[in-house]
Each structure stands twice: as C-alpha cells, then as structure tokens.
Amino acid sequence: MGIHDFVGASQAIEQISKLFFNCELRNYVVRLYRAGIALGMQDEALAKDQLSLALAAGAGHGFENTLSEHFIHPTTARICGFALKHGIEPGYVKRIIHAQRLAPPSQDIDDWPWPIRIRAFGSFALEIEERSITFMSACLRSTMWPKMSTGV
Numbered sequence: 001m002g003i004h005d006f007v008g009a010s011q012a013i014e015q016i017s018k019l020f021f022n023c024e025l026r027n028y029v030v031r032l033y034r035a036g037i038a039l040g041m042q043d044e045a046l047a048k049d050q051l052s053l054a055l056a057a058g059a060g061h062g063f064e065n066t067l068s069e070h071f072i073h074p075t076t077a078r079i080c081g082f083a084l085k086h087g088i089e090p091g092y093v094k095r096i097i098h099a100q101r102l103a104p105p106s107q108d109i110d111d112w113p114w115p116i117r118i119r120a121f122g123s124f125a126l127e128i129e130e131r132s133i134t135f136m137s138a139c140l141r142s143t144m145w146p147k148m149s150t151g152v
Contacts, residue, residue: 028057036075039082051079051088059092064099077102084111094130 031054038046057063080102083093094113096102104112119125126133 055089078105
C-alpha cells in the first residue's frame, strides 16, 4: 500500500473495523477514517455522509479529545475545516478545535474559531474567543491615536 493509496487504506479500515467490538467509539473512529480517506479521494459526498454520522455520535458522547489519538493534527484540522465549511456539527467541531488547539488548514474557513480575530476592511471589529469587543468611538480615538502636538 503506497502513501496515497486511498483504496487500499479504505479496504484496510474495513478489515480492521471487523476486529473490534461494535460500539459507538469504534463506529466514530471508523467513520472519521472513512471521511479522511474520502477527502483524500476528493469524494465530498462520502466525506459529508461519514462526517455527519461520526460527528453526531461524537457530540452525543463527548469525544472531543478522541480524534487526536487516531489522526495527526493536520488531518484532524482538515476534517474539522471541511465540517465547518459544510455546517456539519459546528458547535462540536469548534469544541474539538479548542480542546486540541488545532491550527486552521487554510485561511479561507470563515467559521474557524480563531483565538483573536481582527477585521480591518470595512468597519473595524475585534473578536476574542468568538466574542465581539466593542469600543466607544471617542474612547478608541483618544486611546489608540495620540493627539498630535501643535508645539504651542
């Protein structure tokens, strides 16, 4: 099996899954592996299907830290990013991201829970842990922009 042999990986996952007892954790992990393989094969429909099932079960059983034991962080982040883009269990996915301190797989995931987010195009906005921080405009002007001395 080569490094990008997703078909071989899929067959191996199916064989390995038969060795374990049928339980929610096993089903969760197997579905996550299937989703990861589907993403590697660019089969978004299968990835959505497997992630929907896995993440619903994970949310119900509180498996926030289980994912890291089975995937390396870049793969976990990619799966979480895909789930957020497609609206699959976003609250649970954000808990996984926070619990595992995952870095985003790309900058184009609008719902990624950044620790600090600054928006400077259009109107200014600051968010810390997804909570908006507001400033009074006069306060902002006086504290952020020192007055120019006239020399008089």
